[in-house]
Amino acid sequence: MHIPDGYLSPSTCATLYVLSASGWYGSLKRIKRVFASRTIPLISVFAAFSFVVMMLNVPLPGGTTGHAVGVGVAAIVLGPWGAILAISITLAIQALFFGDGGITTLGANCFNMAIVGSFVAYGVYRWIAGKSELISRRRIVAAALAGYVSINAAALVAAIEFGIQPLLFHDANGTPLYAPYSLHVAIPAMMIGHLTIAGIAEAVISAGMVSYLQTADLGVLRGIKSVGPGSVQIVSGAPGESSKAEPSQRRLWWTVALLMLCTPVGILAAGSAWGEWSSADLKNPHKRAQIGVVSGNQAPPSSVPAGLQKLATLWTAPFPGYAPRFVRSQAFGYLLSAMFGVGFFVVTSLITSVVGSKWKRPERQL
Amino acid sequence: MEASGTTVVSRASFIESTLRGLARGMSKALVSEHAATRPGLLQQLDPRVRVIGVLLLTVAVVVCRRFEGIVSLMMVATSIAVASRVSLASLAKRVWLVTLGFTGLIALPALFLTPGEPVFALQGLHISISAQGARTVALLVLRAETAATFTTVLVLCTPWNHILKALRSLHLPPEVVTMLAMTHRYVFLMIETANQMFESRQSRTIGTLSGSERRKMTTRTAGVLLSKSIELSHEVYLAMLSRGYRGEIHLLTDFRLRPRDYMALTAFLMTAGLAMWVGR
Amino acid sequence: MASAFKIENISFDYEGIPALRGLSLHVEQGERIALLGANGSGKSTLLRILDALYFPSAGSVAFQGTPLIEERLQRNEFSLHFRRRVALVFQNPDVQLFNPTVFEEVAYGPLQLHWKKEELIQRVDETLASMGISHLRDRPPYRLSGGEKKRVALASVLVLDPEVLLLDEPTATLDPKSQSQVVDLMQEWKGTSKTVITATHQLEIVEDIAERVLVLEAGVVIADGTPADILSNSDLLLRANLVHAHRHSHGGVVHSHPHFHGRPHSEHEP
Numbered sequence: 071m072h073i074p075d076g077y078l079s080p081s082t083c084a085t086l087y088v089l090s091a092s093g094w095y096g097s098l099k100r101i102k103r104v105f106a107s108r109t110i111p112l113i114s115v116f117a118a119f120s121f122v123v124m125m126l127n128v129p130l131p132g133g134t135t136g137h138a139v140g141v142g143v144a145a146i147v148l149g150p151w152g153a154i155l156a157i158s159i160t161l162a163i164q165a166l167f168f169g170d171g172g173i174t175t176l177g178a179n180c181f182n183m184a185i186v187g188s189f190v191a192y193g194v195y196r197w198i199a200g201k202s203e204l205i206s207r208r209r210i211v212a213a214a215l216a217g218y219v220s221i222n223a224a225a226l227v228a229a230i231e232f233g234i235q236p237l238l239f240h241d242a243n244g245t246p247l248y249a250p251y252s253l254h255v256a257i258p259a260m261m262i263g264h265l266t267i268a269g270i271a272e273a274v275i276s277a278g279m280v281s282y283l284q285t286a287d288l289g290v291l292r293g294i295k296s297v298g299p300g301s302v303q304i305v306s307g308a309p310g311e312s313s314k315a316e317p318s319q320r321r322l323w324w325t326v327a328l329l330m331l332c333t334p335v336g337i338l339a340a341g342s343a344w345g346e347w348s349s350a351d352l353k354n355p356h357k358r359a360q361i362g363v364v365s366g367n368q369a370p371p372s373s374v375p376a377g378l379q380k381l382a383t384l385w386t387a388p389f390p391g392y393a394p395r396f397v398r399s400q401a402f403g404y405l406l407s408a409m410f411g412v413g414f415f416v417v418t419s420l421i422t423s424v425v426g427s428k429w430k431r432p433e434r435q436l
Numbered sequence: 437m438e439a440s441g442t443t444v445v446s447r448a449s450f451i452e453s454t455l456r457g458l459a460r461g462m463s464k465a466l467v468s469e470h471a472a473t474r475p476g477l478l479q480q481l482d483p484r485v486r487v488i489g490v491l492l493l494t495v496a497v498v499v500c501r502r503f504e505g506i507v508s509l510m511m512v513a514t515s516i517a518v519a520s521r522v523s524l525a526s527l528a529k530r531v532w533l534v535t536l537g538f539t540g541l542i543a544l545p546a547l548f549l550t551p552g553e554p555v556f557a558l559q560g561l562h563i564s565i566s567a568q569g570a571r572t573v574a575l576l577v578l579r580a581e582t583a584a585t586f587t588t589v590l591v592l593c594t595p596w597n598h599i600l601k602a603l604r605s606l607h608l609p610p611e612v613v614t615m616l617a618m619t620h621r622y623v624f625l626m627i628e629t630a631n632q633m634f635e636s637r638q639s640r641t642i643g644t645l646s647g648s649e650r651r652k653m654t655t656r657t658a659g660v661l662l663s664k665s666i667e668l669s670h671e672v673y674l675a676m677l678s679r680g681y682r683g684e685i686h687l688l689t690d691f692r693l694r695p696r697d698y699m700a701l702t703a704f705l706m707t708a709g710l711a712m713w714v715g716r
Numbered sequence: 717m718a719s720a721f722k723i724e725n726i727s728f729d730y731e732g733i734p735a736l737r738g739l740s741l742h743v744e745q746g747e748r749i750a751l752l753g754a755n756g757s758g759k760s761t762l763l764r765i766l767d768a769l770y771f772p773s774a775g776s777v778a779f780q781g782t783p784l785i786e787e788r789l790q791r792n793e794f795s796l797h798f799r800r801r802v803a804l805v806f807q808n809p810d811v812q813l814f815n816p817t818v819f820e821e822v823a824y825g826p827l828q829l830h831w832k833k834e835e836l837i838q839r840v841d842e843t844l845a846s847m848g849i850s851h852l853r854d855r856p857p858y859r860l861s862g863g864e865k866k867r868v869a870l871a872s873v874l875v876l877d878p879e880v881l882l883l884d885e886p887t888a889t890l891d892p893k894s895q896s897q898v899v900d901l902m903q904e905w906k907g908t909s910k911t912v913i914t915a916t917h918q919l920e921i922v923e924d925i926a927e928r929v930l931v932l933e934a935g936v937v938i939a940d941g942t943p944a945d946i947l948s949n950s951d952l953l954l955r956a957n958l959v960h961a962h963r964h965s966h967g968g969v970v971h972s973h974p975h976f977h978g979r980p981h982s983e984h985e986p
Contacts, residue, residue, distance in 0.1 A: 074539055076579025080499045098609060110611060111676065111814070114618035115626075115669040119661055121619070122626040126658065129650040143662065159612075159619050166591055166599075169531060169584045173491070174498045245568040247501055247575065250546035278655025279662060287663045597816035617816050624858040625810055671811040674769045679872070680799040680828030682792065688823055688833070 071228045071260065071268075072164065072179055075172025077249045078231060079239040086231070087177030093185040094158065097151040113152055117159040120144060124160070128271040136271030139183055141224070142217030143279050145191035147290055153188035154180075178231055182224040191220035191276075204291055205284045210277045217276030218269045222261065225268070229253075229260035471592045476520030478589065482697040483598040484605050489704035490590040496708035497582045500715030503571070506578050509711050513585040520593050531588045532581060539580040543573045596620055604687060613687070622668070626661060633657045718745045719781065720880060720911045721766055726775030728761055728935075735761040736772070737935040743911060745879070750922045750943070751915040753932030754957035759915035760807070762932070763882045766913065767804040779880075800829055803873035807885040809865035812872065813857040818849065821857070822872045829876070843875040847901075863894030870901065881905070883914040887921060899924050917958060919947060931956050 078086075101109050120140040128136050140160075144153035158180045164170040171179045198212035233253030236246035251259065283291045472479065478486055497509050517527055552566035591599070597617060604613045637653060721743040728736040736758045743749065753759045764770045765777060768784045777784045779798065788794050806812050815821040822843055826836045844850045847867050852860065860868065866886070873881070886902070887895040902925045905912055914925055922929060922943050929946040931939040933956045939946055946952065953959045 074535070074580045075494065075498060075583030076539075076576055077542075078498075080495070083498065094612075098611060101611065110615055111618060111672040112666065112669040114615045115622050115665040115672070117615070117619040118622035118626045119665040121623050122630050122661060123658055125627075126630070126654055128654055129647055143658075147662070147666075155612075155615065159615055162616065163619060163623075166587065169535060169588060172580070172583055173494050173587055174583065241501065245552070245571045245575075246546075247572075250543070250569075250572045250576070251549070255545075255549065274651060275655060275658060278651065279659045282656055282659030283662070286659060287666075290663060290666050595816075597820070600816075618814050621814055621816065621857060668811065671806065671808065672814050674764065675804075675806055675812045675814070677769055678767055678799070678804045679825040680796070682795060682828070686827040686830075688820060688827060688836070690833075 071182065071225050071264070072161070072171030073175040073182075073228060073231070074169075075174050077172075077235070078175055078178055079235060079248045080174070082231060082235065082248075083174045083177060086175075086181045090158070090177040090180040090185060093154050093181070097155045100151045101155070109152060113148070113156045113159070116144060116148060116152075116156040117163075120156055120160045121163065123275060124164075126275075128274050130267065130270050130274065136267040136274075138217070138268070138272040138275040139187065139221060139224075140272075140275065141183060141187040141220055142191045142195075142213060142272055142276030145188045145220070146195050146213060146216065146276070146280065150188045150192040153192070154184045157184035157188065178228070182228045182231070186227050187220045187224040190223040191216040194219045204288055209284070209291075210281050213280040214273040214277035217272035217274075221269050221272040222264050225260045225264035226257065229257040232256040232260070470526075471520060471522045472595055474521035474593075476522070476593065477516060478520040478593040480696060481700050482691050482693055483594055483602040484691055485693070485697045485701050485704075486590055486594055487599060487602040487606070489700065490586045492704050492708040493711075494583045494586050496711040496715075497579055497586070499712045502715040503575060503578075505711045505715030506575065506582060509707075510578060510582040510585065512707060513582055513589065517585065517589045520589060522589055522592050526592075527585065527588065531584045535580050535584045536577065539577050543576045546572050546576070601687060601691070605691070610684070610687065618672075622665075625668070626665065629664060630657055630661055633660065719743070720745045720747070720779070722776075722778045722781075723765075724776045726765065726772035726777060728758075728765060728770060728772050730761075735935055736765070738775075739936055740775075741930070741937065743913065745911050746909050747928055748906065748912045748926045749914070749928045749930060750926035751913060751930050751932060752917065752919070752922070752946070752956065752958055753915075754917065756934075757932040757956070758935040759932055760884055761935075763804060763884050763913065763915055766880075767802055767882055768798060769804070796829055799825075800876050801878055802880040802882065803876060803878035804882040805869055805873055805884060805886060807888055809862070809869045810857075812869040813860075813865060815857070817854050817856055818844070818852045818860075818868050819854060821868055822875050825872060825876050840875060843871050847871045847874070863890055863897070866890060866894060866898060870898070879909070880911045881913070883912070883916075885916055886914060887916065887918055895921075919953075919958060922947060931958075933957075 101113075123140040123143075124137055126137070128138055130136050139157070141153060141157055144156050148156060161171060161179050161184060162176060165173055165176050165179070195212045195216035198215055199209050202208040230253065232249040232251060233256035235249040236252050239247045241247055249256070280291065481489075493509065493512065497506060500506050500509065514524070514527075518524065547565050547569045548563050549569065552568035554564035555567045555570065556565040557563070600613045600617050604610060634653075634657065719742065721741065723739060723741040726736055726739050727734065739758075739762070751759050751762065761770065765772055766779075768777075768779075768789050771777075771784070771786050779802065782788070782794070784798075789798065813821055815824055819840060822840045823836060826839060831839070841850070841853075844853060847870065849864065849867050849871060852864060852868065857865065857868070870886075883902075886898050890898065899921050902912065902914070912925070916922070916925075926943060929939070929941060929943050930937050931946060931952065938956065939949070939952055950959070
């Protein structure tokens with residue numbers, strides 16, 4: 071979700087730069103005060119690490135791979151302020167060297183991923199992990215959810231930034247001058263990819279790393295306040311330790327998948343709009359084309375699956391007035407079905423692998 | 437490292453693709469300054485002037501609302517590239533195609549979605565392209581390309597630490613400059629370590645890896661990298677202390693402004709100003 | 717002879733695990749000492765305590781008569797004085813190469829100590845020349861070989877012309893040619909007023925680089941003598957895990973004796 075140059079108007083860029091600058095300023099102040107500048111090499115090396123993590127393919131259930139940002143782990147290990155700096159630095163280097171994200175939009179990207187991402191990740195982690203044991207499974211779940219939610223929060227903010235552009239910045243003939251998609255297209259378009267692939271990748275990396283650290287390097291997990299002479303010790307993990315991590319990762323997948331399966335709850339909020347979409351719009355060829363284009367050029371189904379149709383009529387209009395404007399849009403409804411579908415797929419994969427492992431012989435490894 | 441008596445049959449394409457990705461990251465972008473030693477236009481200028489100039493022009497690109505203005509700026513970018521001995525072919529490979537890919541993907545639907553007078557209709561599909569849509573996409577793509585061109589030419593012609601020192605003189609805090617420099621330094625180390633871990637795994641694996649095994653491998657690599665990162669950072673801190681670091685950063689800058697730098701700065705200012713004024 | 721370091725009964729822990737226990741040591745100025753011990757014996761820890769990077773939890777350390785305590789090192793005056801005179805070369809050169817180019821790496825120390833720019837540049841160039849690495853001046857660290865990295869690391873401390881040199885496994889990870897280059901350099905310090913303390917487990921270089929040998933085991937000094945004495949004491953070396961027992965046979969006769977590679981088997985004739 072690195073936003074390139076030219077997608078955000080100058081005033082948007084400037085505003086976000088100012089917001090980010092206050093975040094950076096806060097972080098720098100804290101470096102000087104709390105961590106007494108031994109954090110400088112720590113943040114640099116962490117940023118380098120985050121850079122490499124962004125290049126790793128994270129294998130996801132179902133055979134796809136995704137890329138994580140590493141903001142979850144950064145927030146857990148460095149705390150939100152340290153994470154702001156580490157991720158911002160990584161983003162700056164990516165913008166300059168890879169052209170991944172623009173220079174004028176660096177403020178925006180840092181705001182979304184480094185600032186919003188870090189705070190949300192940290193908040194979620196702390197809230198769920200609470201005072202549980204450092205080596206408890208709860209921490210792993212907390213890490214996974216922190217990663218998942220923070221990436222989606224960042225994507226949402228980015229989508230909003232995109233979405234308001236055509237509203238505010240267009241020329242006399244109505245041509246959008248910068249990002250051309252309004253909110254009700256931008257939000258679902260951004261969120262689909264992140265609620266599914268990218269979010270899961272982030273969850274995997276966050277959970278996997280916390281799980282690894284629980285067995286290999288507990289001192290790091292405590293957070294950097296305890297980093298000092300002698301407090302970092304690498305304990306070589308025994309090869310068999312993986313069996314301990316496996317059940318907790320399994321459980322994690324189930325949790326995420328079940329969450330996604332519950333997305334029909336969102337249909338409640340969409341209320342009557344969902345029904346309207348499925349009947350009228352799908353029959354209108356113009357609207358169909360529109361939907362198809364935002365859905366990766368796949369034509370929408372010729373009719374809503376029977377089960378969903380029933381659900382829709384069942385739950386019609388409990389809360390129509392309460393939902394925010396973008397929720398009552400056709401694209402949002404499509405988003406929900408995507409989540410439902412992926413969740414269903416993940417659950418199926420999990421069931422298959424559980425059943426399959428009982429039948430397959432394990433691969434031989436040296 | 438291979439077991440005696442067996443050949444390694446590794447259909448672990450996942451590992452290969454990860455390794456390729458890591459190698460690409462290393463070679464492609466980070467070691468970029470391949471035009472830095474050539475006798476070109478930008479190379480003659482003080483790095484501070486280069487950075488300010490590119491910054492001004494990039495802002496001008498984003499501010500400019502008129503198509504014609506952005507096209508002119510693109511011509512300026514290309515001329516600077518040529519004058520600085522950057523090959524257009526490498527620019528095309530690095531920037532133009534890649535940005536087209538990114539931006540094109542995001543922008544393409546706008547062709548069809550933007551409401552307005554249709555100028556082109558795809559028969560049989562009931563999809564039309566509006567004039568506004570075409571204009572939007574053109575603006576988007578051209579803006580992104582031009583901005584990326586400016587940035588890339590700067591990075592190709594200037595050593596990374598010169599860019600950092602130039603930013604320092606623009607009052608970027610010294611801690612930030614130091615962190616940027618150290619990060620750049622240690623990315624190489626991280627990539628090398630990650631590469632080694634993946635390679636050694638590749639030679640020890642027979643057959644394909646299952647999804648969860650691959651996941652474990654990735655997260656374990658990431659975990660080990662993290663532990664090493666933290667340990668390394670601690671050691672680096674000690675080394676800094678050992679050589680006298682006490683919290684303030686001192687950098688050695690020996691940039692000097694010459695008449696040509698002032699001329700160039702004026703030229704940058706005027707070009708950017710003109711583009712912004714014309715395109716308002 | 718002035719005293720360089722005086723250590724009385726120090727202890728130091730790593731997260732509850734004792735690294736040094738009740739260690740005492742007296743080092744005179746100009747001594748060249750080899751610190752022998754297996755991994756985990758406490759060599760690196762001792763060097764870092766000597767360089768005032770760690771502070772012992774018990775006992776005292778004094779440099780040229782002044783006690784090294786944390787508060788004193790936080791004062792600019794003393795810290796400037798100390799850091800210029802005592803230098804530590806880390807085992808892993810990547811730790812010590814954190815600047816963008818070789819020139820800046822070597823210039824880092826003098827910069828932190830507020831040297832004047834012209835003096836600094838001249839001194840750095842001199843040092844690069846004396847280490848034979850002037851051609852690497854503008855090279856970034858990731859384009860250096862292992863041997864080159866080590867020479868840059870050495871240059872970056874020698875530029876300050878320190879009185880005390882602490883070296884942590886200087887020849888580890890080096891190819892033979894680079895190893896001999898480093899050892900040659902260290903031999904140049906013989907007879908100067910430089911105090912040199914080298915931690916190493918490579919017994920074959922000890923005679924060249926030191927006149928006094930200390931053997932560490934589990935955080936205490938178990939032997940203190942000349943290279944000749946220590947290196948010929950096989951039991952001691954075995955106990956400290958510096959050599960391994962080697963068994964081989966000749967036509968039915970089995971010999972078992974401690975040895976380390978690099979020394980000819982003079983005590984055993986085929």
